[in-house]
Amino acid sequence: MLRALDIRDMLIIDRLELAFQPGLNVLTGETGAGKSILLDSLGFVLGWKGRAGQVRAGADSGEVVAEFDLPPAHPAHALLAEAGIPAEDGVVLRRTLSTEGRRTAYVNDRRASAELLRALSETLVELHGQHDDRGLLNPRGHRALLDSFAGVQDALAATRAAWSAQSAARRRLEAAEAALAEARAEEEFLRHAVEELDRVAPEPGEDAALDTRRRLLQGAERTGEDIARAGTALSAQGAEGAMLDALRWLEGAAETLEGRLDPALDALQRALAELGEAQAEVARCADALEVDPQELERVTERLFALRGLARKHNVLADALAGLADDLRARLAALDRSGAEIDTLRGDLAQAEADHAQAAEALGAARRAAATRLDTAMAAELAPLKLDRAVFTTDVAPAPPGPEGADAVQFLITTVAGQPPGPIDRIASGGELSRFLLALKVCLSGGGGATLIFDEIDRGVGGATADAVGRRLARLARGGQVLVVTHSPQVAAAGTHHWRVEKHERAGRTLSRVVPLGTDARIDEIARMLAGDTITDAARAAARALLAG
Incomplete structure (x- = not known):
C-alpha cells in the first residue's frame, strides 16, 4: 500500500505531502489543476519513463519520495533481499532530478539503479488507463494473468x-x-x-x-x-x-x-x-x-x-x-x-x-479457466454499457516450454459479426478503459499492489459511471485503489477524497492537493455535477450520491 507521497519542486508543485489510506482514494479537480503531475511524479520515483523538464522552474533540482507498506509475504521482499537492502514492514523510494537531467535513486537510503526501481514498481503499483501497455494490454502477460485467475x-x-x-x-x-x-x-x-x-x-x-x-x-x-x-x-x-x-x-x-x-x-x-x-x-x-x-x-x-x-x-x-x-x-x-x-x-x-x-493438464485447466473468465467478463461488461461487446480468452497451441504449450491472448469484438482482435486495437478510448476495469475486476487476486486508474471513467456518465465507481470500490476492498476521475459518481464511491487545485503565490502558479472533509466533499461533488455555480440541488444530488 502507498502510505505517503512527498513531492518537491516538480513541474508546478513546490512542496506536496500526501498521506494515502487503504480503500478507494479519489483525486478530483478541474482540468489542468495538476492531477496528471501527481501520477507523473509517482511514475518518476518508480523508475518509469517520464516527461522531459520535470524540475520546477527556478529550482535547482526536484525530488519525489514514496513510502510503501510491505506485508510479510509481499514479493518486493525478494527483490530487496537480492539487492542487499534491508526492509522490515516498509520500503521508502527516493529519486532526485537535477536541471541537467541527472537522476539519482535511493531505496531505504541505499543508492539504487533505475532497473531496481522499475522491478520494485512491478510489485508495488499497477497503473491502468488508456495507455496501459505495461499491464493488461500487454499480450506477453496474458498467460500469467489467466494462470493467476x-x-x-x-x-x-x-x-x-x-x-x-x-x-x-x-x-x-x-x-x-x-x-x-x-x-x-x-x-x-x-x-x-x-x-x-x-x-x-x-x-x-x-x-x-x-x-x-x-x-x-x-x-x-x-x-x-x-x-x-x-x-x-x-x-x-x-x-x-x-x-x-x-x-x-x-x-x-x-x-x-x-x-x-x-x-x-x-x-x-x-x-x-x-x-x-x-x-x-x-x-x-x-x-x-x-x-x-x-x-x-x-x-x-x-x-x-x-x-x-x-x-x-x-x-x-x-x-x-x-x-x-x-x-x-x-x-x-x-x-x-x-x-x-x-x-x-x-x-x-x-x-x-x-x-x-x-x-496438457495445464492447458486443460487454462481452457476451462478461459471459459469461466469469458463468462465473468460478460457479466461485468453489461453494466458498463458494453453489453454488445464480446470478450474472448484465446488459448492457442504454442511451442512447448517451461510454462506449457499454450499461447494466451485477450481478444474482443464490439460489433456483431466482426472477428475478435486485440483489445488495444479494437476498443475506442472510453471502451478501452471500461474493458480494462472489467478485466481487472475479474482478475483481481489481491496481489498487494496499489491499483491506480487514470481517468478510466472517461466518456461515461450516469448509470455506467455509477457501475464504474462500484467496481472500483469492490477492487479497493482489503487493498488500495487510487483513481483520478472527473466523474461525480466515481468520486462518490471513494472512501477518501482529495481535490487537486491551482493557486497563485508570489506571481507563480502552483498546484496543491487538499484532503476533503464531509462538507467540502459534498461541495466538490456538487461542483462536478453542476459546474462553477454550486446550487442547493447540486448539493442534494451530491449527498444522494454519497449516500449510495
Whole structure:
C-alpha cells in the first residue's frame, strides 16, 4: 500500500505531502489543476519513463519520495533481499532530478539503479488507463494473468519441473553424443595405440631396471677380462704357485734352524688361506659376469621400445602402463556408448512424454479457466454499457516450454459479426478503459499492489459511471485503489477524497492537493455535477450520491 507521497519542486508543485489510506482514494479537480503531475511524479520515483523538464522552474533540482507498506509475504521482499537492502514492514523510494537531467535513486537510503526501481514498481503499483501497455494490454502477460485467475500454481510448477527434467535429459544425451562423435573420430588411433602398448606390455619401474642392466652388460666384457687376468695372477701359475714354492723351500730350511722359521711358515700358511678365499670370490664374480651374448641386444631393444612409446605419447616411460589402462577404458566406453545413448534417448523420450502430459493438464485447466473468465467478463461488461461487446480468452497451441504449450491472448469484438482482435486495437478510448476495469475486476487476486486508474471513467456518465465507481470500490476492498476521475459518481464511491487545485503565490502558479472533509466533499461533488455555480440541488444530488 502507498502510505505517503512527498513531492518537491516538480513541474508546478513546490512542496506536496500526501498521506494515502487503504480503500478507494479519489483525486478530483478541474482540468489542468495538476492531477496528471501527481501520477507523473509517482511514475518518476518508480523508475518509469517520464516527461522531459520535470524540475520546477527556478529550482535547482526536484525530488519525489514514496513510502510503501510491505506485508510479510509481499514479493518486493525478494527483490530487496537480492539487492542487499534491508526492509522490515516498509520500503521508502527516493529519486532526485537535477536541471541537467541527472537522476539519482535511493531505496531505504541505499543508492539504487533505475532497473531496481522499475522491478520494485512491478510489485508495488499497477497503473491502468488508456495507455496501459505495461499491464493488461500487454499480450506477453496474458498467460500469467489467466494462470493467476485459474489458480493453476501446482500444475504450473509440475510443468516447469517436467520441462527442467526434459532439458536435463536432452543435455545429457547431447553430451553423450558429442563424446561418442569425438571418440569415433579417434577410434582407429585408440585401437592401434592399445594394440601397440599391449604388445610391449610396459611395467612401472621397468625403464630404470633396464637402463641399469644395459649399462652393466655394456661394461661386462672389459670387466670380465680384468677379472680373468686377476684370476690368473692369483692361480697356481701366479701368486699361488710362488707362495707354494716359498713354503716348500722354507719348510726344508726350517729343519736345520730349530724353529726360527716357524713364524714365517705360519704367516705364509695364513696368506695361502686368504689367497684361496680371494680366488673363490674372483671366480664367483667371473661366473656372474658370464651373460648371454644376445642379452645386451635384447635389453637395448626393449629399452628403446619403451622410450620410443613414451616419446610418441608424450609421457614418461613409467606412465605407459597407466596410459594403456586409460586408453583401454576409453575403448571400453566407446564400445558401451551405443547402449548408453539408447538408454539416454529413452530417458529423453520419457521426459518429453512427462512434459507433454503435464502441459496438457495445464492447458486443460487454462481452457476451462478461459471459459469461466469469458463468462465473468460478460457479466461485468453489461453494466458498463458494453453489453454488445464480446470478450474472448484465446488459448492457442504454442511451442512447448517451461510454462506449457499454450499461447494466451485477450481478444474482443464490439460489433456483431466482426472477428475478435486485440483489445488495444479494437476498443475506442472510453471502451478501452471500461474493458480494462472489467478485466481487472475479474482478475483481481489481491496481489498487494496499489491499483491506480487514470481517468478510466472517461466518456461515461450516469448509470455506467455509477457501475464504474462500484467496481472500483469492490477492487479497493482489503487493498488500495487510487483513481483520478472527473466523474461525480466515481468520486462518490471513494472512501477518501482529495481535490487537486491551482493557486497563485508570489506571481507563480502552483498546484496543491487538499484532503476533503464531509462538507467540502459534498461541495466538490456538487461542483462536478453542476459546474462553477454550486446550487442547493447540486448539493442534494451530491449527498444522494454519497449516500449510495
